[in-house]
Amino acid sequence: MLDDAARRELHESTGLRGTYLEQLFTFGDPSRDPRAHVVSAAYMALIPDASAVKAPCDKYANGRWYEVTRLPELAYDHSLIAAYALKRLKSKLEYSNIANALLPREFTFAEFEELYSLILGRPLDRRNFRRRILAMGILKCLPHTRRGPHRPAALYSFANQSLRFIEML
Amino acid sequence: MLDDAARRELHESTGLRGTYLEQLFTFGDPSRDPRAHVVSAAYMALIPDASAVKAPCDKYANGRWYEVTRLPELAYDHSLIAAYALKRLKSKLEYSNIANALLPREFTFAEFEELYSLILGRPLDRRNFRRRILAMGILKCLPHTRRGPHRPAALYSFANQSLRFIEML
DNA sequence: CCAAAAGTGTTTTAAATACACCCATGC
DNA sequence: GCATGGGTGTATTTAAAACACTTTTGG
Numbered sequence: 001m002l003d004d005a006a007r008r009e010l011h012e013s014t015g016l017r018g019t020y021l022e023q024l025f026t027f028g029d030p031s032r033d034p035r036a037h038v039v040s041a042a043y044m045a046l047i048p049d050a051s052a053v054k055a056p057c058d059k060y061a062n063g064r065w066y067e068v069t070r071l072p073e074l075a076y077d078h079s080l081i082a083a084y085a086l087k088r089l090k091s092k093l094e095y096s097n098i099a100n101a102l103l104p105r106e107f108t109f110a111e112f113e114e115l116y117s118l119i120l121g122r123p124l125d126r127r128n129f130r131r132r133i134l135a136m137g138i139l140k141c142l143p144h145t146r147r148g149p150h151r152p153a154a155l156y157s158f159a160n161q162s163l164r165f166i167e168m169l
Numbered sequence: 170m171l172d173d174a175a176r177r178e179l180h181e182s183t184g185l186r187g188t189y190l191e192q193l194f195t196f197g198d199p200s201r202d203p204r205a206h207v208v209s210a211a212y213m214a215l216i217p218d219a220s221a222v223k224a225p226c227d228k229y230a231n232g233r234w235y236e237v238t239r240l241p242e243l244a245y246d247h248s249l250i251a252a253y254a255l256k257r258l259k260s261k262l263e264y265s266n267i268a269n270a271l272l273p274r275e276f277t278f279a280e281f282e283e284l285y286s287l288i289l290g291r292p293l294d295r296r297n298f299r300r301r302i303l304a305m306g307i308l309k310c311l312p313h314t315r316r317g318p319h320r321p322a323a324l325y326s327f328a329n330q331s332l333r334f335i336e337m338l
Numbered sequence: 339c340c341a342a343a344a345g346t347g348t349t350t351t352a353a354a355t356a357c358a359c360c361c362a363t364g365c
Numbered sequence: 366g367c368a369t370g371g372g373t374g375t376a377t378t379t380a381a382a383a384c385a386c387t388t389t390t391g392g
Binding site for chain 4: 153
C-alpha cells in the first residue's frame, strides 16, 4: 500500500512513528526530473513537535526546518508540492479536527488560535474565533490549567482523537 | 505527464477529445488486484453528452453507462474510486464553475438546477438557488430563448469557459 | 381555455462580523 | 501595584431558509 510505503520511508528518514499522513497528489511530468521519468505520489505528514525528528541518518542528511511561509527554492517541482500541501492543510483546518495532528495532547486556546492564524495566514478575531470553534464542539475543556508568569490558561484537548469532518450545513 | 497519459487513454477508449480531466487519487494497495501489485492513478473525466462516446473499440468493449446513484458492483476497488469521484465532483460544484464541463454551451436555468440537484442528491429551492447562483456571477444570460411546447425559457451560458473557483468569503 | 414549465419577492431565522474592557496571576 | 497574557458580551450586518402564486406559450 502506498500509505505504508510513505510511512516506512518517513520512519526511516526521520524516526517518526504514528504520524498523521495524507496523500496529496501524484506528479508525473516527465520533465520534473531531467535524469529519468519519475512518477511521485506526494504525501504530507503532520507532527506537533519539530524536535521529535531524529538527527537525520545518512539518507537526506541535509534535511532542515523552514517556516512554511519562507521556504527556500527547492529542487525539481518540490515547491509546487509544498504549496499544494499548504493549500490542502488550510482547507482541512476549516472543516475538520486535523489540527489535532499539529498540537500536543493538551494546549491553551491561545496556542490553538495561533496555529490557525499561522496556517491560514491571516489574523483572527479572538472572540469570534473562540465562539465558532467551541460551537463546532471539536475541543473539550480540561479541568486543570497551565500556570505561568501570568493568569493561568485553561487547557483544552480534542474531543475526538481521530480525524473527523465537521458538518456545517 | 500523467494528465497526458490519461487523456490519451481516454481518447483511445472513447474517442473523446478536449475533455475536462482531473486527477483524483492514487491507489496502491497490493491487494486491490490479486494478480499483481498495481498502482493506479485514478482520473475523472466529465462530458456534457453521453452520446459523444464512440462505440467502444476492442479495448473495453463491454463499457456501459450507469446512473451514478445506481452503479453495479464493479471489479477490484473501482466502486471506491467512483465514490471518490462523486464526492470530489459534489464539493467542486459548490465553489467552482466545474458544471461547465457537464453542460452544453447553452442551457436553461432549469437544466442547470436539475444537474445540481442530481449530483448533490437533494432537492433545491428554485428561488433560493437561482438567487445564489446569479449572485455568484458564474452564468451569463443570453439574449435568445429556447422555444418549446410551453413558455420559452431563457438561455444561459458560463461567464468563464475555463475552470474558476468562486470566493465566497 | 387548459396544461405545463418558467419565472418572481418577502419575511423569518441564523450566522458572521465588528468591536473594548475586565480578570487573574507572578513578580 | 503593575505588567502580561487570559478571558468575556452585545449590537449590527449579512446571508440562508422557508414559502406560493403569476406568467407565457402551444395545442
